[in-house]
Amino acid sequence: MEFTKWQGCGNDFVLIDCRERELADYGAFAKKVSDRHFGIGADGVLVVLDSTRADYRMRIFNTDGSEAEMCGNGIRCFARYLRDHGVTDRDKFTVETGAGILVPEIVRQDGAITGVRVDMGEPVLAADEVPVTGYGSGRAVDVPIEVAGSDWRMTAVSMGNPHCVVFVDDLASVPIERIGHLFETQARFPKKTNTEFVQVLDRTHLRMRVWERGAAITLACGTGSCATLVAAVLTGRSERAADIILDGGTLHNEWAADNHLYMTGPAVEVFSGTVEV
Numbered sequence: 001m002e003f004t005k006w007q008g009c010g011n012d013f014v015l016i017d018c019r020e021r022e023l024a025d026y027g028a029f030a031k032k033v034s035d036r037h038f039g040i041g042a043d044g045v046l047v048v049l050d051s052t053r054a055d056y057r058m059r060i061f062n063t064d065g066s067e068a069e070m071c072g073n074g075i076r077c078f079a080r081y082l083r084d085h086g087v088t089d090r091d092k093f094t095v096e097t098g099a100g101i102l103v104p105e106i107v108r109q110d111g112a113i114t115g116v117r118v119d120m121g122e123p124v125l126a127a128d129e130v131p132v133t134g135y136g137s138g139r140a141v142d143v144p145i146e147v148a149g150s151d152w153r154m155t156a157v158s159m160g161n162p163h164c165v166v167f168v169d170d171l172a173s174v175p176i177e178r179i180g181h182l183f184e185t186q187a188r189f190p191k192k193t194n195t196e197f198v199q200v201l202d203r204t205h206l207r208m209r210v211w212e213r214g215a216a217i218t219l220a221c222g223t224g225s226c227a228t229l230v231a232a233v234l235t236g237r238s239e240r241a242a243d244i245i246l247d248g249g250t251l252h253n254e255w256a257a258d259n260h261l262y263m264t265g266p267a268v269e270v271f272s273g274t275v276e277v
Contacts, residue, residue, distance in 0.1 A: 001274065001275055001276075003272065005271050008265060010220050010249060012042050015048065018049055019048060022049075026061050030044060031065045033275055040275065042063070043063065043212070044062050044071065044215060046078050048082070054101045055088070055093040057097075058078045063216075064215070066214045068098070068214065069099045071221075073220050075102060075116075076118060078095065079093075079118070079267065080106070083106050098161075100121060100160060102120060104119075115264055115267065116265070116266075119260055119261075120262065121159070121260055123255075124158035130163075131189070132193075133188050140156040142154075142235050153167070157227035159223040159226045162191055162194065163195070164195045165198060165231035165232075166195065166196065170199065176197060176209055176211055184213050196225075196228050197211075203242070205242060208246055218247075225246065229255055229261070230261070250265070251264065
């Protein structure tokens with residue numbers, strides 16, 4: 001099967017177009033090709049499919065074979081693939097995801113493509129819909145949580161997938177490699193969670209590192225960057241538009257007056273090839 005390899009702010013993916021040929025087991029395929037020593041190497045696999053509800057359908061599979069509802073960096077790469085490889089001749093179209101139908105738009109400057117802007121939809125703040133237990137249908141904003149024997153404060157947000165945003169004074173001192181999995185599997189999150197550790201630099205610049213559910217530490221997380229901005233606004237830490245500085249690059253996000261999150265950032269094809277399935 002032909003594949004292309006993509007990265008958005010260092011969050012990297014193997015993309016396969018399965019509109020004419022579906023695989024029997026996408027999870028097993030994702031585990032195989034995502035391995036950085038014995039496979040192609042990636043944070044996950046993006047699958048292009050036809051849709052009866054939108055122009056195209058995107059499925060996302062993590063390195064552990066589990067399926068994710070959404071991926072912000074992934075949908076930018078997905079959109080750029082469709083445009084660059086002639087699947088569509090439009091700069092704006094709809095994509096069906098596990099988090100609903102989203103709308104990416106190719107960004108150009110002087111005719112050249114410089115990135116992709118995505119309408120990521122509205123954040124979900126009702127705790128039982130994130131989901132996070134113990135708060136009913138109310139919001140879990142700046143609430144205590146115990147992880148790894150320490151007390152933290154977190155804000156729970158869903159961008160179609162669950163996020164736990166934790167603000168810290170010194171990001172460099174947070175042992176994400178040790179505690180990330182403990183946040184992911186904390187009992188309050190029945191579907192597990194992505195966790196963003198965030199240091200506020202100023203009201204328009206937030207430094208974020210992420211432990212992704214099913215993928216561990218990655219260089220970037222698009223939905224996580226949106227959740228971070230929402231949490232920062234709700235706790236009075238930032239303006240409604242800010243740059244989210246990630247290990248692999250920077251995303252510009254805006255929580256607009258229509259209550260939608262708009263994320264703008266890069267999507268780059270790294271290489272292409274064929275792989276046995």
